[in-house]
Amino acid sequence: KQEVTQIPAALSVPEGENLVLNCSFTDSAIYNLQWFRQDPGKGLTSLLLIQSSQREQTSGRLNASLDKSSGRSTLYIAASQPGDSATYLCAVRTTDSWGKLQFGAGTQVVVTP
Amino acid sequence: EAGVVQSPRYKIIEKKQPVAFWCNPISGHNTLYWYLQNLGQGPELLIRYENEEAVDDSQLPKDRFSAERLKGVDSTLKIQPAELGDSAVYLCASSSQGTGANVLTFGAGSRLTVL
16 A cells, blocks of 8 residues: 655744755555645645656746655755745555545645744 | 635534535536545545546445535535544545546635534
8 A cells, every 4th residue: 555654744944945845655656746735724736746757847946856766756945935834745646546646644834934 | 717616614513413515626627536634634535536426435434424426516525423533624626537647626625523
């Protein structure tokens, strides 16, 4: 069974610092990996999707890398801002479960002014 | 374009009472998902629909939970009777296809508190 782990569970950084969020998964037979953002009391917003054949994806200040062989993905957020404060979750879709995303528990990020 | 709409946003009930949640997916999205999210955890899939057919309900506790998606559009998730452990956020999501390439769009969720 696929297991997804996110460490650390919580992170606090001063504004302007770069954020590095980690995601690891146990089964490398994945179709893709997604990073989501969740604000308190809100649903999830998709940030980046990396297909299994890709090594990274970029969107503005966000960059996500994928290393399938080691079962790891990293989300980088450059020059963090207080508005980046949220919980960030990664989710993998394995090749045998087309409709099912397996989520990590998330990393709660606080960016202090 | 309206996103995924869920109601109610919040619901407080006594244990053993029934409760129902409603979801209206993005227009044209034929795949609909119900996820359960406990505090401090990631969402877990309860059921997935392709149009009106439930294609994955292996995680749905069928003794008390039921779901339907009549006409392949809106969906309702019901719990009867509710238990204390059902307190959680129930998230609905939709995508344009069931294949892995498509991004899921989530609703804001329905937060259930069972007293």
